[in-house]
Amino acid sequence: MKHSSPDLAIGARSEKGDVLPTGEGQNHDTASHPHLSTGNASQHEWALHLVTTYDFHVFPVDHPELAVCAGPQSDTHDPLTCDQRGKHPAIKWKTGASTSIHNLTFWWSGNPRNIGIHCGKSGLFVIDEDKPGELARYCADNQVELPDTFTVKTAHGYHYYFNDTQNGALGNREGAFGDYAINIRSGTGYVVAPGSIHETGIVYSIHRNLDRADMPNWAVQAINGDNSNGHDFAHPNGATHEIAFQLPDVIKDHHRNNTLRNFASSMRAQSINYNMAKSMMEWAYLKCEQPPVAEAHFPLSEAIGVLNGVYNSYPPGRSEGFTRNDTNGHRTLKVTPLSEMAMKATRWLWEDNGTRWIPMNSIAGLAGREGVGKSTWSAHLAAQITRGTLPGDYYGKPKGVVIVTTEDDWHATIKPRLTAAGADLNKVYQVTAVDADGLEGTLVLPNDLNELERVILEHDVALVILDPLLTLVNAKLDTHKDAEVRRALEPVGKLAQSTRASFIGLIHVNKSTEGDLMNRIMGSRAIGAVVRSVLFCANYKPIEDTATENEDSPFFAPPEEPKRSRFVFGQIKNNLGPKVMHSHEYHIEGQVVGYDNEAQKDIEGSYLVTDRTIPENVEDIVIEQEKRRKAAKTGSGKAEAWLIGYLTGKGEVPSTQVIRDGDKAGHSRDAVYRARRKLDDRVQITNLPTVPKTSTWKLTEPTQ
Secondary structure (H helix, E strand, O other), rough: OOOOOOEEEEEEEOOOOOEEEEEEOOOOHOOOOOHHOOOOOOHHHHHHHHHHHHHHOOEOOOOOOOOOOOOOEEOOOOOOOOOOOOOOEEEOOOHHOOOOHHHHHHHHOOOOOEEEHHHHHHHEEEEEOOOOOOOHHHHHHHHOOOOOOOEEOOOOOOEEEEEOOOOOOOOOOOOOOOOOOOEEEEOOOOOEEOOOOOOOEEEEEEEOOOOEEEOOHHHHHHHHHOEEEEEEEOOOOOOOEEEEOOOOOOOOOOHHHHHHHHHHHHHHOOOOOHHHHHHHHHHOOEEOOOOOOOOOOOHHHHHHHHHHHHHHOOOOOOOOOOOOOOOOOOOOOOOOOOHOOOOOOOOOOEOOOOOEEOOOOOOEEEEEOOOOOOOHHHHHHHHHHHOOOOOOOOOOOOOOEEEEEOOOHHHHHHHHHHHHOOOHHHHHHOOOOOOOOOOEOOOOOOOHHHHHHHHHOOOEEEEEEEEEOOHOOOOOOOOOOHHHHHHHHHHHHHHHHHHOOOOOOOOEOOOOOOOOOOHEEOOOOHHHHHHHEEEEEEEEHHHHHHHHHHOOOOOOOOOOOOOOOOOOEOOOOOOOOOOOOHHHHHHHEEEEEEEOOOOOOEEEEEEEEEEEOOOOOOHHHHHHHHHHHHHHHHHHHHHHHHHHHOOOOOOOOHHHHHHHHHOOOOHHHHHHHHHHHHHHHEEEEEEEEEOOEEEEEEEOOOOO
């Protein structure tokens, strides 16, 4: 079928960033997508149009309006410093590109995304003209004719779409036609599709809405006959053979030497002759970063020196015993000098006034006994992340949060709790696993990490909450065995690094009151080793509370305010920075967040209130409390509680009177003096100039 519509002009953009293609004559191709013809098209509508009209296999790509590139972290791509916005795939596109309407709706229902087309799956061979007029110049210089075909206007030139009669054999090449600014895309390659937005603000649009022509024979001959400027090279037997090592678009500073060495080794392994290899090394050298981006100039002579070193050290062809992708074959060790490795600063999801609580790119644990508010704390953090109010690297940048839980009810507990905490519910996502039969279940670690990666990237997620952590581990793995815990959790750590997300796993602790808090985490010790940071929640009972609860004391007085549970929160481990030495006292309150018409009851959600900062670390506080509870069962412990209650609110009291009243309350002179010594500076002693010598005792306020 020949599409009869004339050329379509470049689109503009609406205030919402929608793609607005203009032009007339868009007939039946856009009949099912009216916005395309009216100039009101979203990327979702463009994706639907490309799938339903042309049967293209599409996938989501980074959008230049996102704060950070949606492309995943890799050795050659850093989302935070990406300088080619709007072009990086946001999913594993080689297997994920699809024509499924369900997938399209899912991919383009959240943050903005550009559109990519998988060339191989779509049967496409695309000539990419990076400079206007380059392909016409090539055709004129070589006296060949360019067939009429489907054409897309890009920011710098045109994409010419052809039917791929070579089934992807020509691959993807930069400078495919020698000195002309022309590249090709086919096979395992992709192009950015019409409807997408370039970082300059220009919109990719359909320029000629024609049937695709078969790829011209002159193009095939030119590419196979002159490969001196492409990624692929002519093998000695005359066949084209793709180099195993693919150069990145930009060779980063500190990686130049090592990258070019790998490139040279790959050419030597393919038995490429030295003259051609030298030409290719000169081309690769042009991709190296130089000042002011790089710290120092990288001369061409050094690049050629790398090539010479490889070609002089190794014979042509692969090393004996080399077998690609064969784990039973020969394995080698890659050696990288640290001088070629870039250093990076640790980034923090939560960093407040120099105190570093939760690192990015890693797993953190949130431990504590049941009933101390671990889930409420996680909701408190989640709410701040969705609003961009959590101090740290994402302050002022609202992000998504994924919650995977097996314990609390979403409708009656989790959503009301997040509502009470003030979360942006549009950025909080429930994640469940759906099997091939459509049955929903719980996410399993590490089985479902590939899908979880897709969710994180597509929804701009900064935090994943796993509640509780151990119940999500594959049931076939024993969480009490170090090796099996590592099998489950180390891949989670790698996913955190590749996506720059933080993971918080809620962890229960045993009932032991002996030893440090890390040893009380339930399950294998490997759990504490894999997580990079551990936060801890506990009940909080200051010593003054212990005194007022001694109702046997004649000085006991009920508090004026209603009693409420008090808790303490702090950090007991930090592998990536200094441990936070102070803690936070907090309590939990309830709030009506809605009304259930069916039950005719208010819907209540709990939220967290931080009361004050305590200078001691949470571990010191918990252990001190445990010692105090044990001491309370002895005479000295009871005397200590009595003494605090007795001195509270009295000011200076003569020591003789304290001893006398202590005796009346059943505490010996020695017990009262031992209690005073244990309280240390809490009891202020003033010696009086009297004969016989005497003193006064006064209870001071606890250190804040």
